Amino acid sequence: MPELPSSQVLFGYARDLCAIGARRPGTPEDDEAQAYLLERFEALGLENVRKEPVRFHLWEPAGRRLDVHTNDRGFDLDTEWLHLSAFTDAEGVHAELVDVGAGSPEAFQQADVRGKIVLADITYGEMAYEQLKHLATFVHDPDDSLAGKGQPTTWLVQSQDRILKLAEENGAVGVVLAFPFAMRPFLFCRDADPMTGAFYNLPGLVLTKPEAKRLREMIRGRKSTATLVQTGQVKPGLTYNIVGELPGQTDEVILIGSHHDSMWEGATEDAVGCAAVLGLAGYFSQFPASSLKRTLVFNLDAAEQIQVLGARAFVEQHGDDLLSRLLVEVHVEHIAWEVLEDEAGQVRKTGELQARALFVADDPRFRMLAKEMVEEHDLRRTVILPTDTPLGVPTDATSYDEAGYPVISLISAPIYWNTDADTLDKIPVEETRRVTHALADLVRRLDQL
Numbered sequence: 001m002p003e004l005p006s007s008q009v010l011f012g013y014a015r016d017l018c019a020i021g022a023r024r025p026g027t028p029e030d031d032e033a034q035a036y037l038l039e040r041f042e043a044l045g046l047e048n049v050r051k052e053p054v055r056f057h058l059w060e061p062a063g064r065r066l067d068v069h070t071n072d073r074g075f076d077l078d079t080e081w082l083h084l085s086a087f088t089d090a091e092g093v094h095a096e097l098v099d100v101g102a103g104s105p106e107a108f109q110q111a112d113v114r115g116k117i118v119l120a121d122i123t124y125g126e127m128a129y130e131q132l133k134h135l136a137t138f139v140h141d142p143d144d145s146l147a148g149k150g151q152p153t154t155w156l157v158q159s160q161d162r163i164l165k166l167a168e169e170n171g172a173v174g175v176v177l178a179f180p181f182a183m184r185p186f187l188f189c190r191d192a193d194p195m196t197g198a199f200y201n202l203p204g205l206v207l208t209k210p211e212a213k214r215l216r217e218m219i220r221g222r223k224s225t226a227t228l229v230q231t232g233q234v235k236p237g238l239t240y241n242i243v244g245e246l247p248g249q250t251d252e253v254i255l256i257g258s259h260h261d262s263m264w265e266g267a268t269e270d271a272v273g274c275a276a277v278l279g280l281a282g283y284f285s286q287f288p289a290s291s292l293k294r295t296l297v298f299n300l301d302a303a304e305q306i307q308v309l310g311a312r313a314f315v316e317q318h319g320d321d322l323l324s325r326l327l328v329e330v331h332v333e334h335i336a337w338e339v340l341e342d343e344a345g346q347v348r349k350t351g352e353l354q355a356r357a358l359f360v361a362d363d364p365r366f367r368m369l370a371k372e373m374v375e376e377h378d379l380r381r382t383v384i385l386p387t388d389t390p391l392g393v394p395t396d397a398t399s400y401d402e403a404g405y406p407v408i409s410l411i412s413a414p415i416y417w418n419t420d421a422d423t424l425d426k427i428p429v430e431e432t433r434r435v436t437h438a439l440a441d442l443v444r445r446l447d448q449l
Helices: 008-018 027-043 105-111 127-134 156-168 209-219 268-283 310-318 364-376 397-402 429-448
Strands: 047-069 074-077 080-083 094-101 117-121 126-128 138-140 150-152 175-176 204-207 225-246 253-259 295-301 326-332 339-343 347-355 356-361 380-385 408-412
Touching: 008 027, 008 268, 008 429, 027 047, 027 225, 027 268, 047 080, 047 204, 047 209, 047 310, 047 326, 074 209, 094 175, 094 209, 105 156, 105 356, 105 397, 117 156, 117 209, 126 127, 127 150, 127 380, 138 364, 156 175, 175 225, 204 209, 225 268, 225 310, 253 268, 268 295, 268 310, 268 326, 295 310, 310 397, 326 429, 356 364, 364 429, 380 408, 397 408, 408 429
Parallel strands: 094 117, 117 175, 175 204, 253 295, 253 326, 326 408, 356 380
Antiparallel strands: 047 074, 047 225, 080 204, 094 225, 126 150, 138 380, 225 295, 339 347, 356 408
């Protein structure tokens, strides 16, 4: 009888990946993670295990600095890169620093930012879970734990996009973004595309909430200048999707995936998703091929966090073969604890799972099976959503959905995703086992359709 993976095995996979460090595309750590996943796929008994190349323009930063001067003092700031923005030379850009607050068009006009460096706050909206319920086809929240609650919409970046656009249109020479949390973020310019080599035209840096507060206290009521340095280079980049297969009786495909890159330790973004896929691969590899109706393809996408490059490449490379025979793509990411950040910037777990969405393609069979999975395995705080709501389908499942392929995608959005706070303690170990076993049940039932 095939054995489902234990919570210890699943957590071990995630721990191994996190131990590598930040698995940023095109870096040695990225290469190490790929080698680990390739070896695990082979050891688990998958066939036709391979690396599929994803070529891109690698934005490789080298140094950064933000020095600010007022009439009577000078000080430097602790910053993060604004990825995919313009590089400067070693001297950087030197200009007056102006604070435009939340970066409204009126604030940009009043500040007259031409030839200046702009300081602006990124703001996120709040989505009440009741709003999600109105869009949902099913909600599993037996304890009513979502009632009256919501979360910051950190995946909706209109504020950042607006600031960057207005800064460029109004003639600014640099941008400093203030992140609304104390965690160190990974932020990138969303209009840039490393696949084509298009990058943002201004240099930029990012401040955490405490550092932005310190800066504003220093410059309040004083005219200030800043020197912004962000050095680096753009060069040919190469990363890989990691793929393995289990042949069935037919060549119709169920695709099972997550992504392997991360910008920090990446416990829930997305070592835990990789762990679930490895667990599913190990489980189904115990089945004789004669017991599988369909071919199972396991794919761990590269470079999800820079414009879903891996998924885009997979869609482009396999539109005429694997994907032409696709039943559905089953995707899993961000099995996570919920946290709150207090006024002091301390992150603490609430003891609740991070609420999650299960995006399901418009097929009554898939919706029925998804609902049964959530109920039977008691996947609490789960909202089942169609793929055609205003939310779309987040993360690399987006590429499959937008190309017209059906998806069943489980994902949450903890406030610490893509920050240095995404550490191993944010993985709910027992829930990872529960979700992986639930997905195993779902795939079995999909295969029986």
